[in-house]
Amino acid sequence: MAAIEVKGLNKTFDYFKKEPGLKGSLKSLFWRETLYHHAVKDVSFSIEEGELVGFLGPNGAGKTTTLKILSGILYPTSGEVSVLGHVPWKREAVYQRAFSIVMGQKNQLWWDLPARESFELNRDIYAIDRGAYHRMLDELVEIMGIGHLLDVQVRKLSMGERMKCELIAALLHQPRVLFLDEPTIGLDVISQEHIRTFIEEYNRTKKTTVVLTSHYMRDVERLCRRVLVINDGRIIYDGALSELADRYVxxxxxxxxxxxxxxxxxxxxxxxxxxxxxxxxxxxxxxxxxxxxxxxxxxxxxxxxxxxxEVAIESVIATMFAEGTGRPS
Ligand SMILES: Nc1ncnc2c1ncn2[C@@H]1O[C@H](COP(=O)(O)OP(=O)(O)OP(=O)(O)O)[C@@H](O)[C@H]1O
Ligand SMILES: [Mg+2]
The missing domain is CATH 3.30.70.980 (YebC, transcriptional regulation domain)
Structure with a gap:
């Protein structure tokens, strides 16, 4: 059975139009126009256990929305999803313990606490056995080389150091599926490289299924043999990264x-x-x-x-997005 199975997934956001100014605010007390945005359109894909798949697309394409649905943070409008046999939005405790999501744009650690305390909190939340917790923590801290930072308030860490801590926090309970939404965003090239090496090693040794979004093609080229490309809510390519250029250029x-x-x-x-x-x-x-x-x-x-x-992968992707349709040129 595939680790992740998505069939005919749709997500339409509805939100209220707000006219500018005070007049607009007053008017909206009585009447609000509802607007709809169809962010994910009939998306289907299947990912095997242990795969590391890149999820690419321009800003607003629907990547984060899809990952949030797979994590049970958002309900879909329609469609079927199974991750390790679970329906994510049922938010079953067993599922919560089986996956993790890390968002480069969002801080999931407690800002005012040292990372060690956030890790301890996660140990409680996920009911991780003490022995297993310490083994995992020691291993991750060692690989990341952040032993000296465990007792520093998270707000004082650099972005790269914080991302390493975010990843550790996400992995302490040894999830079988990991969603990484722009894990290298805003990091300098050295930190990006550290994170990449870590993800690569982790996926290789633990056979954890990873879905990764990134706007940095270095991440994708280094880590992903297979990519899903999404544009305007629709999957326009699902296949080998190496074949993208053949097909589109x-x-x-x-x-x-x-x-x-x-x-x-x-x-x-x-x-x-x-x-x-x-x-x-x-x-x-x-x-x-x-x-x-x-x-x-x-x-x-x-x-x-x-x-x-070959044309650089950046240009291939730019060509695909410019076309919008995903049809080969
Ligand atoms: N809560 C919401 N209400 C209304 N529209 C939303 C909401 N959340 C997301 N959207 C819209 O859905 C679309 C998809 O957003 P999403 O965050 O999934 O894009 P993305 O592919 O992750 O883009 P990026 O690369 O910029 O992170 C966007 O047009 C966005 O404005
Ligand atoms: Mg996003």
Missing amino acids: DHKIVTLRLARRVPDETLARYGSVSERNGLTVTLKVPKKDLAQTAQALLSALPVDDLSIE
């Missing part, structure tokens, strides 16, 4: 180092010039003509060096 990037200047018009015969920096030129060349074009470039132009690369 019809060109490759050819970079030439020229021995002398070649006019743009000449270069344009081989592909569209996307960058030109002195004698280094970048061309977008259609994949279907690639071999032929590379040959032609080498024989016709004064080329010192030629390299061929």
Whole structure:
């Protein structure tokens, strides 16, 4: 059985329109117009136990909403969800002990207490056996290297240190499913790298199922072989990250180092010039003509060096979002 099974999930938010100013406030006492926002549209996917899946999409696409439904924080409007055999919004105690959600944008630790006390509180809440708790805490603190920070008020920690504590707090009860909503947001590159390495190791060694959202493609490239891409509430791609470029991009990037200047018009015969920096030129060349074009470039132009690369994953994703429809170009 899959660890996470989502079928035909929909979420429509209703909220009240508020007209500006005092007049608007008064008017709304008597009559309020209800507005609807269909944030999650017929979303279906299935995730196997132990998988680490990236959940990508532009701002407002519906990622957090979906993760909140999977965590039982929000009720869906319709659809079926099963996580480890549980319906999340029933909020059964067994389910609460089986998953965790960490939101990079939200602080879940007690701000005025040292992390150690928040951890202790979690031990109570999740009724974690003392022995298991200490073993897990020691292990996590060791990996994260934050032993010296356990007794410092959380509000005094740096963002990176706080995120490490958030992750520890989320993992003390050894959840089998972990939802990470932008766990590296706002962190410097070194802290991001620490968090990434940790997530990767944790998933590999504990076989915990992880769903991760991030706007940093480094996170995704490093951690996720499979991605779900959501745009405007709809899943537009579910598959291997490595196949995204194949499916959505019809060109490759050819970079030439020229021995002398070649006019743009000449270069344009081989592909569209996307960058030109002195004698280094970048061309977008259609994949279907690639071999032929590379040959032609080498024989016709004064080329010192030629390299061929896939379009960067950032650009692939940007292309998908720009299209909106998710149809291959
Ligand atoms: N409580 C709410 N009431 C009304 N609309 C909401 C509510 N919560 C979320 N939305 C809307 O639902 C849509 C999806 O929001 P969501 O937070 O899931 O996006 P997201 O994919 O997580 O985006 P981001 O990358 O910016 O975090 C947005 O348009 C948002 O404004
Ligand atoms: Mg979000």
